Amino acid sequence: MELRVRDGRAVLAGEDPSGDHQGEREVDPHSLPLGADLAEALHEWAKVADAVVRTETPADGVASALVTRRGKQLAGRIAAVMNTPVRYTDPVSGELVSVEAPEAHEAVEAADEPSPVRTLVEEEPEPTPWGTGLTVTVITAAIVTVTVVSLSLGLGETSLWLALVANVLVVGGLAPSVWLGRNVPVWRWVAYGVVTGVLVAWFALVLTLL
Template sequence: MELRVRDGRAVLAGEDESGEREVDPHSLPLGADLAEALHEWAKVADAVVRTETPADGVANALVARRGKQLAGRIAAVMNSPVLYTDPVSGELVSVEAPDSPAVAGPEPAELVGEEEVAEPTPWGTGLTVSFITASIVTVTVVSLSLGLGETSRWLALVANVLVVGGLAPSVWLGRKVPVWRWVAYGVVAGVLVAWLALILTLLQA
């Protein structure tokens, strides 16, 4: 069985009497939570590929890591190895089933990147990272918008849309990953503050 991304949807490919077939995860006994998680990952992976982010980008690494985690969950449920095709690099990896088969159900915290309940949340360090990230994003977006706005306001608007569109996949994947989630929060806050500042600037003009 092989996990792939096809047109923004997760599919599982396998061989039968008629040859190779690709099926929707919902058609297999994987559990609704796992099937939905697969499709959510596939949508983000497809967006990352379409934006043509650099091969060493954060979004690419998160897509690959999340895909391997989901392939591991499938292997655990099916109790058999699963091949995983990285939608960004095209690399084919075999993910083995764990020693004890897992039961399909709610996604474990360690697989979605959340910290365990017993581990305290590093609010001080995390908020500091978010603040620094938000400051950098705010200054960057405002400077870019004001610079382009002197030429054309429409050009500035298009630039903002492209910047946010490029950041969206990384932010969406990073929202549940320890450490990177604080960066994601900072990016969102920075973009919102920058847009608010631009709106106030336009109203005073």
């Protein structure tokens, strides 16, 4: 049995002794008792492998190495399920290798390996830009503090109730944006600044009333 990639699909080739014409036959993994998860993993890997080959990625590149490694792991899982050696044709280099059926614990480790799609798409998380982020937070807090204090003091000269209502309206208008932006990588710093600015402004207004 041999694992190959054919037009972005995984196929398993083997001798077909049935019928009038004996010879090699390629079948879809779903037609074999491999399990739906393994069959889907094979086709997922084949799509990535086909994309890597079409983009002419160097054979010694990271993407090519991941495709090769994942292909060998999947070939090992097939060998374990079918209890027979599986030949594996590397879609990037064209190298043909034979993969023996792994031991039980090795098969479990191979099954736990991440999909090549996730491996190639996912990126390492970027470090938190504390310097830039806190700078944005401080500037935003200063602007909000000055704005709220100035508005409140100006309206307070006319009516304290009017100043109170204005504060409620300002905070109510900012609350939805702050709530939505608290988990967004860039806007969270602005959200932190808005919250800080409002709290500092209210603290300053309380001091002016004492």
